[in-house]
Amino acid sequence: MSTIEEPVAVDVDKxxxxxxxxxxxxxxxxxxxxxxMGDKLGWYRALAGAGGLSPTELAERTGSAERxxxxxxxxxxAGGYVDYDPDSGLYSLPPEQTVALTDASSxxxxxxxxxxxxxxxxxxxxxxxxxxxxxGLGWGxxxxxxxxxxxxxxxxxxNAHLVAEWLPALDGVVAKLERxxxxxxxxxxHGASTIxxxxxxxxxxxxxxxxxxxxxxxxxxRAQEAxxxxxxxxxxxxxxxxxxxxxxxxxxxxxxxDMGDPVGAARHVLSTLAPDGTWxxxxxxxxxxxxxxxxxxxxxxxxxxxxLCTPASLSQDVGLALGAQAGExxxxxxxxxxxxxxxxxxxxxPFNIVYEARR
Ligand SMILES: C[S@@+](CC[C@H](N)C(=O)[O-])C[C@H]1O[C@@H](n2cnc3c(N)ncnc32)[C@H](O)[C@@H]1O
Numbered sequence: 490m491s492t493i494e495e496p497v498a499v500d501v502d503k504x505x506x507x508x509x510x511x512x513x514x515x516x517x518x519x520x521x522x523x524x525x526m527g528d529k530l531g532w533y534r535a536l537a538g539a540g541g542l543s544p545t546e547l548a549e550r551t552g553s554a555e556r557x558x559x560x561x562x563x564x565x566x567a568g569g570y571v572d573y574d575p576d577s578g579l580y581s582l583p584p585e586q587t588v589a590l591t592d593a594s595s596x597x598x599x600x601x602x603x604x605x606x607x608x609x610x611x612x613x614x615x616x617x618x619x620x621x622x623x624x625g626l627g628w629g630x631x632x633x634x635x636x637x638x639x640x641x642x643x644x645x646x647x648n649a650h651l652v653a654e655w656l657p658a659l660d661g662v663v664a665k666l667e668r669x670x671x672x673x674x675x676x677x678x679h680g681a682s683t684i685x686x687x688x689x690x691x692x693x694x695x696x697x698x699x700x701x702x703x704x705x706x707x708x709x710x711r712a713q714e715a716x717x718x719x720x721x722x723x724x725x726x727x728x729x730x731x732x733x734x735x736x737x738x739x740x741x742x743x744x745x746x747d748m749g750d751p752v753g754a755a756r757h758v759l760s761t762l763a764p765d766g767t768w769x770x771x772x773x774x775x776x777x778x779x780x781x782x783x784x785x786x787x788x789x790x791x792x793x794x795x796x797l798c799t800p801a802s803l804s805q806d807v808g809l810a811l812g813a814q815a816g817e818x819x820x821x822x823x824x825x826x827x828x829x830x831x832x833x834x835x836x837x838x839p840f841n842i843v844y845e846a847r848r
Pocket of ligand 1 (some may be wrong): 639823
């Protein structure tokens with residue numbers, strides 16, 4: 490028997506609101522590429538503190554082609570990234586945008602965020618294939634903008650919070666680091682966190698490890714450049730078998746959920762910790778329930794999780810795929826399943842939650 494479906498009433502005002510929101514989002518999507526362009530070609534840096542510049546002046550100062558610069562400036566002005574003065578025809582970077590787009594020492598520094606987003610979008614056709622087959626895509630298989638963008642984005646947050654707030658929130662850890670502690674930074678990527686800790690605690694020794702050889706190569710170079718290579722070693726090792734024992738502190742920054750076997754990693758942490766050692770886990774900020782994360786930060790993290798974190802975990806043994814919005818309860822489960830009994834949340838920012846675990 491056939492049924493006749495009732496026509497669904499469409500609210501035309503709501504439809505048009507959604508269409509105009511989509512226009513804004515398409516502009517924002519394309520602007521991701523434009524921000525990376527402005528960052529890499531030095532256009533934001535040339536605008537910073539220059540007062541007003543014409544497209545010709547900006548092109549001359551950066552060795553770029555004026556016609557591209559002019560079109561880019563207009564897109565930036567339409568998006569509120571750059572101010573345009575119609576009387577003079579000059580473009581300028583407001584003070585807040587100057588900080589966010591050119592000051593690498595600020596916690597609000599954004600170019601890395603756009604760079605990792607662009608890299609993720611560039612690799613999305615491969616994720617589409619994986620979404621059909623169920624296969625994963627390893628961290629090392631991504632374009633370089635993912636690795637560089639990740640380092641630059643996370644470093645701003647670590648600069649602002651790691652030494653000033655997160656380490657002091659752990660029970661007794663700073664005193665050990667000041668005396669001289671042995672630290673393993675697991676899943677360290679380009680080693681931004683490892684180097685920052687090494688600079689803050691010159692009596693301590695650090696071993697950074699990551700399963701991606703390209704990241705470790707960069708981390709070694711960064712340690713040389715920062716002048717800490719005598720106390721910082723980097724090794725290509727997965728989290729379930731990294732070397733060494735007797736660690737006073739094991740750290741994992743924004744990587745536990747990327748691992749295929751986080752419970753196996755937790756078990757290994759337990760076996761490598763000194764008897765009174767501490768495991769610090771930094772994870773993306775998230776609530777336990779989907780509905781807790783339906784906000785702009787959750788939106789960005791679910792998107793990165795779809796394109797980067799979930800495929801990274803699925804490409805590895807076990808493939809637990811916690812996702813970047815796992816939430817505290819799920820992270821606690823993983824830690825407990827690994828055999829550690831003490832677990833507490835010690836700090837948080839709009840982007841991260843920091844946990845302390847011990848045997
Ligand atoms: C989002 S990045 C974070 C990198 C770094 N901790 C930071 O904060 O900049 C995730 C890192 O986890 C690493 N990773 C993923 N699975 C791993 C595993 N099983 N063992 C070791 N590292 C792993 C990736 O190679 C990548 O460097």
